[in-house]
Each structure stands twice: as C-alpha cells, then as structure tokens.
Amino acid sequence: MSSFSPLHHRGGEVVRNYLIKSVLQIIPVLLLISLIVFILVRVTGDPVALMLPETASDEDRMVLTRALGLDQPIYVQYIKFMGDLLQGDFGTSYRYNLPALPIILERLPASFELAIASMIIATLISVPLGILSAVKRNSYLDIFITGASALGKAIPHFWLGIMLILLFAVRMKIAPVSGRGTFEHLILPALTLGVGIAAETTRLIRSSMLDILGQDYIRTARSKGLIETLVVCKHAFRNSLIPVVTIMALQSSALIGGALISETIFAWPGMGLLIVQAVNGRDMAIVQASIFVVAFIVILGNLIADILYRLLDPRIKYK
Template sequence: MGLFLLKRLAQIIPVLLIISFIVFALVFIAGNPVALMLPDDASQEDIAQLTASLGLDKPFIVQYGHYLLNLIQGDFGESFRYSTSALPLVLERLPATLELAIAAMIIAVTVAIPLGIWSATQQNTPLDLLASGGAVLGKAMPNFWLGIMLILLFSVTLGWLPVSGRGTFAHLLLPAITLATGIAAEITRLLRSNMIEILNQDYIRTAKSKGIRNLFVVYKHAFRNSLIPLITITALQTSTVVGGTLITETVFSWPGLGQLLIQAVNTRDMAIVQACVFVIAILVILMNLLADILYRLLDPRIKYD
C-alpha cells in the first residue's frame, strides 16, 4: 500500500506537467490580452511596449519555459484585473467552492443511495419506474435551467430562500440542490443496476434460503458489495461537480472558483485562468487517489502491485 501511494504521488508530477502545458497552450492560442489591459485610445507603441515588458513577444517555448519556472515557485503571475497575485486570490475563493461541492455531494449521496436500493428491491414495479424515470429526468436537466427554475419558484414566487449570494444555510440550499440533482441521478442509476445484478447472485439466494431477514441480506451483503462501484462513480463525479460549479456559481452569484474562472475567461485574465485550472486539476487528482485508497480499505483482496 505504501509503495502504491509513492508510485501514485510520483505519477502526479507528469500529469500536472501535461496539464500545465495544455492550459498554457490554450491561453497562448487565445491571443494577446494586452489590448484589454490598456485604454481604447492606446497607441500601437504603448501596446508593443507592454507586450515586450510582459514577455509576450517571445516565442511560445520560451514563454512556456518562464511560466514553468514561475509555476515551480508557486507563482502564476499577477491578475491585471485585481492587481494582485493570482494564486492567493484563487485560494481565497476555494473554500466557497469546496463548501458548495461538499454540500452537493452530501445531498446527492443521501438521496441516491436509499433511492437506488429501493428501486432495485422493487424492480419493475410502478415505484421503480417512477424512481428510474426521475433519475433520467434529473440527469437530462441542465444545471443552469434547473437553477433558474428553482430561483423562480422558491425565491421569486414563494420568497422562501434568497436569490443569490453566500452566507447562511439558506443561501447554500438552492445551489447545492441544483448541483446535486444530476449527480444523484447518475449514482441512483448505477447503484440500481449493480444491486439488481448482485441480488440475483447465488450467495444472495443462499442467504435468503437460510431464513436471514431480507433487510439484512440487502444491506449487509448486496449493498456492501456495491460499495466499490459506488465509490468509483462518486469519485468520477468530482469532475462533474467542479464543472457544474462553473455554471451554478454564476447563476447564483456564489463567490467561488467557478464564478472567478468564468469572469477571468471573459476578461482574458490569463493568470487567474491558469491558477484556477491548476488548482481544480489537483483537486480531481486527489479525489481519484482517495478513491483508490478506499478500494483497499473496503476490499482487502485488492492488491496494488
């Protein structure tokens, strides 16, 4: 296990290098942001001078080399919009995004696990069709549309919850539900299919023939053996959560990484874009590593050679 962790940690370095290259290349292709940093009446001489001072007139590989050296030191450059270092600003917004993501995952898992188990044990009944149809609908609804509908219903029409912002549990509820809906639908569908397959296994029928209570068989044997694929899909949903925050935070004016990244892209604030993407990549990598560790804890038969 220790050797496996060391190997996985070593693999993170080339992955981050590849990510840094892709992000820098996309930023380079996006064009020169100097025109946005100067007033509209700036002369060509002013533009050329600022471009040279920022090193944007050098070849791509030279610019990437400077970027990589600064990256090793934790320096993503300075945001021209906020006039401050990009990384501290991104880290300042990170807790808001983590709060929203964790709340969404808690809601999704809390709803999806009982619904998936219940749907599997009531297979092909009207209740199962209702749960399965709800999962398909939840997966099909776009986050931005669902968020707007929730705002219109619970904030504008009923006046129960605030429209936007962050601060209280009431502010968190609508964006968390918006983000959790698609994730809960995906987990429900996977858990239902896995539970149906496991409930048809021989050892489940043997346990039932011994007179063991059905509730014990379902939760002790079937659900326990569904935990590994459940952890897999939950870990994979990390990227979905992060991607969903980009839209959800914008709809609800939630002051997290998603809103910051969207604003940075619109203003071509490349230092912020690079820092945001890099931090998000690290979060996704760490979640995948955590999933691998949980596999080993849940099933000792899994070996990492």
C-alpha cells in the same frame, strides 16, 4: 508474531510504492496541462493589449512586452513560464491587480462548501431510491425511480436552477435567490448541483444492488430465514457500496462543471463564478491558474477513488 511482521511490512511497502508510482504519474499530466495552458494564453489574445488601455503608446507597449519577456523566443518564454509555475506564480490578475493564485484559493472554501452540501443531498436522495429500485425490481416503483433518474440526469443545470428560483424564491419566497452567508443561501445552489449527481448515483446503486442480490451468499442468507430488511441492509447494501463510493469520488469533474453553472446562476462566490468572470473578462492570469487548480482537484479525486476502491475491496492488488 514474527511470522506476521514480515508480511505486514511487505504489505505496507507495496502500498507505499503504489502511492509513489501514482504520484509520479501525475507529473507528465501536469506538464502536458502546462503546455496546453501556455499555448492557450498565447493564441487567445495579446497580453500586452489586455493590460494596457487603448490610449497607450507604442513605446509603452514595447516596454511592457520586454518586462513580460514576450520579446524572447517561444522556448525561453515556456521555460520562464514553468519556472514561475513551480513557484506558484501564475501572473497578476488584470481585474484585481493581485496575484492570481491567492484569489482562487480564497474562493475555494465556498466551492468546497457547495460541493459537500450537494454530495450530502445526492446521498440522501440516491441511497434510499437506489435500494428501493433494486429490491422492487420491475415493479411500478422501479419504473418510476428509473425514469426519474434518467430525467434528473438529462435536465440541464441552468434550467433546473432557474425553475428552483421561480418556485422557491419568486413564488414561495422561502429561499434567497443569490449570495452566501446563511444556510438558506446554500439550499438552492446545492440542490441544483446535487440532483444530477443523485440521478447518476441512484442508477449505480440500483445496478450494484441487483448484482449483489443475485450472489450465492445472499441466497444463503435468505435460506437461513433472515428477514429481507437484514439481508438487504447488512449484507447486500454494504457490499454494493464498493463501486458506488469510488464513482462518487470520481464526481469531482462533474462537480466542477456543475459548479460553473450553479455558482453563476445563484451568484455564489466560489471558484466557478470566478472562472466564468475571468473568461468573460479575458483575465488570463486567473484563467490559467484556475485550469491548474481544477486539474489538480480532478487528478486528486481520481487518485482518492483508486485508493478507496482498493481499500474497500481487498481482492484488488496493488501493482
């Protein structure tokens, strides 16, 4: 027991130091993002002109300019901008006349609901197809699955969404076109978002399975007389999931990009639809808050993927 404790303590300390180091590396990334957002807000238009009606007088413009601190030197504006960010203040939405961050956080549950549903659909499609494609390598089934995966990856989200609406909502009338509230509302947008992820994940599972099936321990298991189903499901598939799980955790950026399209097509009241509306309406408070929230989600997804990879594969060392 005494010989184990120091090693256990040392291992926990290494993991803790790695996590601290990873979190600290996020800080310069967020600082860079803050600088980019600050510049974008200034070059995309005059905030005062966006906030005031066209009939506003020059005096009104001057008063609002001073109130927003836009008459200060640029470095002073950036310092104030950073101070507001640290307090979670991204400004007030021109459209809603409310603080931007709470509006976005209110939309996040709908986006997470769509993301989780699409990942479930992608998993249900990709796992059996990826295994079949690897086990039946170079067969007609493998060629069909590989071709379908390439097609699914190439199909634009907006085209797939429109086709699903025409088929299931207009022609068959078995799913609603837009909105949120019931399980049926979730099917089409989740399917639109999940197909592209399923196509990519199927390819990854096939590649990983083929690599594992060529390993010595798989040949040993077969030589012992184990049935092929047991060899594939118990030994090969479990080990092939190591890179697949981490890749799926890295899909946060793809999910966000797809959500912008899916939520817009199906009027799904999530963050993606909010971002599109804010960009079209030049609601810069919502836009800049959205950029930070999206960046945080992507960074968090990358960190989780890195941690999962190291947990699933003990050969990877923490540094």
